Structures are given as structure tokens and as C-alpha cells.
Amino acid sequence: MSRISLKIIGQSGAGLLSVGEIVTQALVEMGFDVVADREYPSLIKGGHSCFVIDFSKEDIFALCGNVDVMVAIDKPSMEAYYKDLKDGGIFIHGYERQFGIKKILEDMEARGCKTVYVPTRETAISVGGNILMQNIVLVGMLWKVLGFDYKFVQEQVEKKFASKPKLLELDLRCLKAGFDAVSEMLEIETPEKGEKKILIDGNHAIALGAVHCGVRAFYAYPMSPSSSILSHLANMASKTKMLVKQAEDEMTAVQMAIGSMYMGTRAFTATSGGGFDLMTESLSLAGIIENPLVIVVAQRPGPGTGLPTWTLQGDLNIAMYSGHGEFPRVVIGVSEPTDCFELIQHAFNLAEVYQTPVILLTEKVICESKYTVERFKQNSIKIERGLVEGDDLLNLKGEDRYSVSSNGVSQRWMPGSSEAYYFANGDEHWERGELTEDAEKAKAMQEKRMKKVGLIKDALPEPIVYGEKDADISFIGWGSSKNVMNDVVLEAAKQGVKVNYLHYSYVMPLKEEAAIKFFKENKKVCLIENNFTGQFGNFIEAETGLKFADRLLKYDGRPFFVNDVLNFIHGK
């Protein structure tokens, strides 16, 4: 076996997180490629919750959706999740009152699943621990079942409780007791040790990318699943000295970002769909005053409060069409942490060089899932500011700021840096920003701004095709779809099906030529999108006049699993 999927289930707050973290870290130390997602309700304690960990010695990017091994901490979560275990899978638990879960155990047996049971609470107590330590007994059991070397998991437990030596001793005893109580059941191909990858979630990667590319201020109002960007930046602030400010609301956050960018530093904000709705008037302001602006929108399912802790690609339309009036904008979709780290840097370059808003879309499954990726490369993306600096400041006139004779991108300089001043005017204006309602000038200024759409489009990198030519079936998508499609291309090939996938990192302005070419070269091109209406698909069809052969859509708050796509390919 090379690819394994674990699901650890329990109540939110019942030690589930520690189990997930210890196991994930131990796998990373062994050199496995890991994708770990946490599913949880929008509550602090209670409710079912689970940790899904896929790992493989090969590169993987998504969850397969087929659970090989399930570890259950309590009965309510067993009831909620037991059906997710695949036929013939392994069910590990420590629930002592077996009659209470008779139905579940019978179902397991009927489906050929193997149950591994140790009375975990009793075991924990028998070695001197307490009942809360049953989860560490479970970790020991799991590790043995997987057939891995004890030392890797021991190291992680030692790390986790390093600051509490008394607890550590007991926890290690529980771990060993669990490990010794069961036997090895799986033979998993282990990776050769290469350079150790890093394990990181998408929001952390966005935060690091922003720090790296010289962002000096962050303003935000908390909203899942964007909030951890605020936490990460705040945690780093004592070192980075970046100004990190929780604003009184999203309108404030975006206005502060606009103000700080106007002055000439790099600043941004992050929110989710509902918060972005509140920001859109400001988006439009940034458009007319040609102010750089970067907004990270971390998507979760709407409408309304929707499913705050689940995932969707449902806010593409508002990213593309929100804000009154017409103005150029760039919409980018990230997929995994490396993408997050790099695209946030490009977002700033585009916003500054083209003096217009950039919306970076991410998704809950990217924000909070952890992925193993290559250590980030620093200084590989140049900082491009598009600012007039040095002696050139001496030769400026106020009219240069919004000059219509420019190619669309007129000169921008920091307020105070030149004797030539200008008005950044949210009313329609003429070249130095002075208000005008003159028809000809209004027309010329709108045309000047909209010229930037073409310039940006030409400057954007081409979308990338993953997989081989002559595919039996092809897909186009954006955002996290890339992750699942990367895995699908490999898995489908093992099943003898050739799949390829065209991925758009830059969604707007659309490089439609790439889609047209892809349609020409492939016999069956389908859409893959994590929403109900196929927003990106509709956009492509409108821009190209082409029609997708079929659409794979999902909108239950869960990301695409590898199996969803494989089933679709096989017509299931």
C-alpha cells in the first residue's frame, strides 16, 4: 500500500487535536507527504469533529475520501462517522461498554472491517495515568497498526509534553501500553528520506508570503476561515515589527488598508464572504482613485452565515463583479501553501504596478488544512512597486498622476515625496485629480483606467496544464481544484484512464486563449468547481462561447475528494 487515509473522530475539545497533531508530525518526520484537514462545527467545545490525514510516499495534494483506518475517541462521534470507514477498513477504538455500540460493530463486521479494541481508559489508569490520557493510548495503538517504528511517535509525544515532565512520563507509559497491546496490521511503503519538507496550512503561508514581500501593515476583522492570518501576523509582530491591527469592522479594515497603500507602504486585509460584502464599496473607491489594494477572501459556504467552518468556491462571482461601477481588477485563486506564499507576493506586485484592487481567493480547505511542501524559496519574486522615486520625483507635475496620455498606467508617487501634489478623488476627475463632470473628460478617464485590463491580461502568466496530452477526459478549474486534480491525474493513470487538467491561478482578467486551445486539443472538457452554479464555468463559457461537455459540481461544504472525481470519470 502506498496511499493511506486516516480519520480520527471525537468531540471537539476532547484531545482530538493532540492525536491529530502527534500523528501528523510523526508522519512528516518519517518523510511522508501529508495532507491533513480538520473538520469541525462552528463551536468551541462539543459537537463532532474529526481529523483526516492522508499520507503517501509520493507527492499528494488532496484527501482521497476513502477512509482506510478510523480511530474513534467517543461514542457520539462513532455514530456520526462510522459509515465513512471503507469496506474492509480498520476500526480502532477504546469504548468499553461494547453493548452500547453493538449496531456499529455489527455493521463493521458485515462490511468486512477489522475492529481493534483495547479498553483505553482502563489501560491509561492501569499504567498510572488518568482517563483523559486514553487518547495517547489510541495513538500508540494506531501507530502499531500502521506498522511503524515506535521511536517516531515517541519523539513527537516527547516534543508535545516537553514542558510538563511529570505528564510526559505518564503519557509515554500510555503510548507504550497502547502500542504493545495490539499487533501490526498494515504494510505501508515508507519514503526514502530526502530533504525534510515543511508542514504548513494555507493561511500561515499567506502570512509568511506577506511578511516576506515587505508588507508592513495588516488590518482585519475576524471571520472564519480568514482569522488565523490575523493570529499568525500578530504572533510574528514582535519580530517583524509589522503593524497588526484588529479593526472595528471590515469597512474600517479595508479603508485603513487603502489609506496606508495610498501613503506608499504595503498593507492588506483579509476576510470571508460576508466581510467582503461590506468592503465592496471601498473596492470601487480603490478602482477610481487607482489605489493599490490587496484583499484576501477566505471562502466558506454562504449564503448568510452559511457553514462557517466548511469549504466552498462560492464567492468567485462577488470577487469578479462586486463593487459599483466598472474598473479593472485582478482575481487570483490559490490552491496549496506554496501557491499561497507566492501568489500573495504577486498580488502586491500587480496591485502596485497596475494601481488597482487585487482579490486573492482562498478556501477553508486551503486556509486550515496542513500540507507538506518544499521549504519556501526566498527572494525568488522581485518586489515591484511601480512608484516614482529618487530624482524622478523632481520632474513630476500633478497632471502626471492620472495622465490620460499614458498607456493606462500613469505615474504614482508617495504623498509628500514630491512638490507635485495631486488629489486622489473618488469623484470622477481629470488628470491631477480635480473633479470634473465634463462628458469628454469622463469618457477619456474611464477609457484610461480600463486600458489596464488589457495590460494586466498580457502580463499575467499562462494557465498551466497538468497531466498528459490525448486525455480521455479533461477538466478546467481554479483554486483548490488543482490539488485534487493533481492526485486524480496519477490515480486515474493507475486505473488506465488518461486525465488532464487546465488550472487558472489568475481568474480575472481571463486568459481565454488558453481555454480555447485546451478545448481544441482535448475531446471531452469538463468543469470542476466547488459550488452550485459553476461560476467559473459560466465565466469561461461567456468569454469563449464554448460549452463544457459536463460539469462536476459539489456544494455540501466538503472539498472535492479524489474519489469524487474518479467516480465522475467512471460515470458513477
Place this chain on the structure above:
Amino acid sequence: MENKDVKKLGELSKEYMQFETPEVFTWCGDCGNYGIQNALKRALALEGLGRQDVVFCYDVGCNGNGSDKIEGYTIHGLHGRVLSLAAGCKLANTKQKVIAAAGDGATFSEGPQHLIHAVRNNYPMVFIFHNNENYGLTTGQASALSPCGSHRNGTPGEVTIPPLNPLQFVLSLGATFVARAFSGEVSNLTEVLRDAINHDGFAFVEVLQACPTYNKETPDEWYAARVKDVRELANYDRADIWQARKLVEDVGDDFYLGILYEDKNRVSFMGTQKYRDGVSTELVEEVKHYDISEFLKDL
């Protein structure tokens, strides 16, 4: 304004004139905005501030239509949001003086949360609060400050809901600088603005402003008959919050002008950001690649 300042202003015609606009004014003939703009230019000239030293931030309203009528770096944002915009400007480059302006509609209806938090955070900037007791630009609707009995476009009959008391509100928030002036008394307003400019913190300056077109009840003469200088009050201590609160609660016939309250001890926003202690650069000067190796190490 003391005589010596008037004299000094005479010598500062270049400094004053640098802000003078070639654009055509669009305010009504007797609008209070002329007086406010005039006082602002005087204050800047007297403080030795030039066009490269200041950023003017304007809300949307009649006041905001002045955004391109004063020569300098200006930003004219959205209705109700100017204080957040101005805070973002100021924090990025605290060397620039930031002067924000908004009307009573913007401040007490469209965006009061921004006022609350600008005061609480003590962002170091001047806020010129244009109080003409109505929505000028949208043709005279009632604001939350229109008095009972006044007649406003869009309000059937007369205004019957009691107005807010802006100074009482701002003082209750823990403001560090609270002043009141009148657009018809340019010299007094100039003095207030000079002190506001020099205040290290959020300086709230209410300007009672005549609106000859839509606020017929309280024209210039009405105010002129009622305004008094707070310095004429015996034993008035502007460091005493209780005196200030009492003064603004007494909404009798008199309007006391001048600096009603000032707290010189509280540090302004940047001083509260302890993690930036010891940093002498501005955010605008700090944009470059930051080495994240130390953070990658922990992953």
C-alpha cells in the same frame, strides 16, 4: 486670534497662498465651508506647514467637495468612512500631518463606529467635524443632529426626534482633545486648529457651520448672537473633564467656543504599539524583502 498672529499672517502670504485653488468653488455663496477652509489655510501657514507636510482626507458631502479646492495631497473617499481612511494614512507615515473632514451626516449616521474607535485608539490627527445640522449635499435632509422643530427635506412636518449631543458623546469616549468653533469666527477657528494640529492624539474639532440653503433656522447671525469664548469663563480648566462635560451638557443659549478639553498625558496610537518600540522608521520606509528563515525553522 491675537494681533501679533494677524500681523504675522500678513508676512506669510506665500505660505498661505500656496494652498489657494485655481478650481471653481461649488459651494453656495454664504456657505460656512469658506470660513473653515480659510481658517485651515491660515493655521497651516502659521504653523509653517507646506503642501508636502500634510495629507487632507475628505468625506463625501458638501465638505468633501472641498477636496480639490485646497492645493496639496488630498484623498476624497467614501461617505461616512473618512476617519478609517485617515487613520490608515497616518499610521503609514506619521511624519505627515493628517487632517480629516466630514459632516454630521457622515459622522453620526453613516459611520459613527469609526468615530468611536478613532477616539478610542487616539489616532494622531485633526478631525474637522462640519456640523451644519443637515445633509447638505443631498439637499437638506435631517441628520441625527437636526434640532427638534426644524424643517428638513424628507421629514414629514418637522423633526420630532431629539438630536444627539456630539461633544457629550465624544467626551464620554475618553477623547484627548475636544474643541468647538464657529465657521463665522475665522480667527478663533484658526487658533483652535493650530492647537489641534499640535496635539499628539485625536483632535476633535466641532465647527458650527451655517448652511444658508437648507438650514434656515440657524443662520450665521443666530450663531453669532450666541457664541462665547470659553476663556471668558472664570476658572475654566481645560484639563478638567468634569468641567468640560458639564459645559457641553448645558445646552442653553450659549455656545462656548475654544478648546474645551485637552489631555496631554495619554500617548497616541503608535506609542501604544509596544512591539514597535525602538523602531524609528515609518511603515512607508520599510517595504523590502524580510528574511523569514527564523519562522520557517519552526515548521
